[in-house]
Amino acid sequence: MANILIFDTTLRDGEQAPGASLNQKEKLEIAQSLADLGVDIIEAGFPITSAGDFASVQSIAKSVKTAVICGLARSIKKDIEAAATALKPAKRPRIHVFLATSKIHMQYKLKKAEDEILRLAVEGVRYARKYCADIEFSPEDASRSEKSFLYRVIEAVIDAGATTVNIPDTVGYAEPEEFGALIAAIRDNVIKINKAVISVHCHNDLGLGVANSLAAIKNGARQVECTINGVGERAGNAALEEIVMTLDTRADLFGEFSTNIKKKQIYKTSRLVSRLTGFVIAPNKAIVGTNAFRHESGIHQDGVLKERSTYEIIKPQDVGFYGRGLVLGKHSGRHAFSERLKSLGFSLNKMQLDKAFVNFKGLADKKKEVFDDDLITIVEDQVQVAKPLWQLDSFEVTSGTRIAPKALVRLKQKGKILEGRSSGDGPVDACFKAIEKITGVKGELLDYRLEAVTKGKDAIGEVYLRVRIKNRMIQSRGSSTDVIEASVLAYLNALNKYAL
Numbered sequence: 298m299a300n301i302l303i304f305d306t307t308l309r310d311g312e313q314a315p316g317a318s319l320n321q322k323e324k325l326e327i328a329q330s331l332a333d334l335g336v337d338i339i340e341a342g343f344p345i346t347s348a349g350d351f352a353s354v355q356s357i358a359k360s361v362k363t364a365v366i367c368g369l370a371r372s373i374k375k376d377i378e379a380a381a382t383a384l385k386p387a388k389r390p391r392i393h394v395f396l397a398t399s400k401i402h403m404q405y406k407l408k409k410a411e412d413e414i415l416r417l418a419v420e421g422v423r424y425a426r427k428y429c430a431d432i433e434f435s436p437e438d439a440s441r442s443e444k445s446f447l448y449r450v451i452e453a454v455i456d457a458g459a460t461t462v463n464i465p466d467t468v469g470y471a472e473p474e475e476f477g478a479l480i481a482a483i484r485d486n487v488i489k490i491n492k493a494v495i496s497v498h499c500h501n502d503l504g505l506g507v508a509n510s511l512a513a514i515k516n517g518a519r520q521v522e523c524t525i526n527g528v529g530e531r532a533g534n535a536a537l538e539e540i541v542m543t544l545d546t547r548a549d550l551f552g553e554f555s556t557n558i559k560k561k562q563i564y565k566t567s568r569l570v571s572r573l574t575g576f577v578i579a580p581n582k583a584i585v586g587t588n589a590f591r592h593e594s595g596i597h598q599d600g601v602l603k604e605r606s607t608y609e610i611i612k613p614q615d616v617g618f619y620g621r622g623l624v625l626g627k628h629s630g631r632h633a634f635s636e637r638l639k640s641l642g643f644s645l646n647k648m649q650l651d652k653a654f655v656n657f658k659g660l661a662d663k664k665k666e667v668f669d670d671d672l673i674t675i676v677e678d679q680v681q682v683a684k685p686l687w688q689l690d691s692f693e694v695t696s697g698t699r700i701a702p703k704a705l706v707r708l709k710q711k712g713k714i715l716e717g718r719s720s721g722d723g724p725v726d727a728c729f730k731a732i733e734k735i736t737g738v739k740g741e742l743l744d745y746r747l748e749a750v751t752k753g754k755d756a757i758g759e760v761y762l763r764v765r766i767k768n769r770m771i772q773s774r775g776s777s778t779d780v781i782e783a784s785v786l787a788y789l790n791a792l793n794k795y796a797l
């Protein structure tokens with residue numbers, strides 16, 4: 298069996314996705330969840346880019362000890378120094394140095410000739426080796442680079458001490474057969490290639506990121522770079538869950554390869570990344586979309602009831618998805634509730650469990666049927682901000698076709714009840730303005746999305762917000778069977794995150 302190393306770049310390339318900005322605490326939470334998932338290498342960030350990124354890489358390096366922690370750097374001394382410093386607390390650090398090698402990038406972006414690029418790549422790797430024994434080098438835009446030059450660069454960086462060479466399809470231009478052939482050609486033409494691990498990093502501009510990664514594995518790649526839910530620059534990166542589950546499901550084609558991923562953790566990690574980045578997962582997304590294991594057509598339902606494998610190639614439970622069946626009702630006890638949460642992958646402390654149970658009882662009173670997704674929503678909501686500065690006490694709205702919408706909101710702050718009133722363009726706008734009056738914090742709403750968590754008129758509504766407060770971009774969520782309450786909770790969550 299050949300082990301395929303899973304290099305997760307959700308916190309670096311994934312975080313470069315427009316609109317996905319995560320704070321330090323959120324990044325640490327994702328890193329811990331990636332470690333629990335069993336990823337081999339976590340690319341925690343690009344330390345030179347900002348003080349926040351530096352601090353995040355440092356805090357992940359301090360606390361996550363079961364995976365290699367990697368920091369990105371251009372092939373420039375100050376970048377490499379920043380990465381090395383941020384990674385100092387790591388048990389197993391890796392510096393990832395990159396420099397473009399395609400004609401387009403060298404001519405227009407870097408304005409440098411081949412020989413200079415070659416020299417800078419070697420110098421960068423040698424310099425990084427002074428700090429760390431584990432060095433990855435990426436010839437950026439490798440798939441569009443002149444092959445003979447690419448081989449020269451790879452040979453030279455291996456000589457200089459690179460232990461992994463990563464072949465990026467930076468703009469998602471490659472096609473599987475061609476990309477597989479490129480990996481085979483690198484193995485045939487780079488004499489010292491066996492001294493390094495071949496890695497690939499495929500973007501999804503043509504929707505081929507996963508297919509290209511798999512073709513590369515068949516041709517000798519032993520590390521794949523990917524992200525949870527496929528988040529990343531532009532159309533994103535190859536999705537971790539899709540690569541891992543293809544290797545597993547198509548053992549007839551990939552039986553000789555294994556990964557260290559704990560597949561039952563996939564669904565939970567996917568939800569966490571979606572919640573913290575604010576990127577809703579498309580219902581038809583492979584492996585982790587809410588429809589991925591649903592059978593709507595009568596013929597399919599009949600088939601699955603007779604024999605699951607007629608229409609299901611993966612057992613939902615294998616990726617930690619336990620369906621949306623009716624699980625608990627208003628008479629369910631605390632023990633059943635806590636057991637159910639455990640089976641969904643949550644381990645709550647006593648205080649969190651008490652609070653979640655109260656919320657569950659409140660929901661069960663309003664809603665006839667409580668599904669797994671409702672439970673997940675309850676728990677995910679309450680962990681958004683552990684000790685919020687402001688909590689919702691109550692609200693009242695008046696709204697209609699011939700009356701101006703008005704809101705009265707009461708918030709709890711340090712044991713006091715504070716009250717604010719406002720009118721607005723609609724009931725939600727009126728509530729937000731009333732909250733702003735109370736808190737003195739004003740946010741600019743960049744995105745507002747409302748989704749039903751489960752089916753039916755009494756379904757929980759989940760509101761996703763992207764809010765700019767001063768210069769900070771904040772994502773938040775709120776949920777309730779009342780969509781105005783869900784909106785108010787989401788906005789309060791955003792302000793509480795800001796006030797942290």
Ligand code: KIV
Nearest residue numbers: 395435437438465467
């Ligand atoms: O897409 C890319 O080329 C990258 C490199 C930094 C590996 O993200």
Ligand code: ZN
Nearest residue numbers: 310467498530
């Ligand atoms: Zn990339």
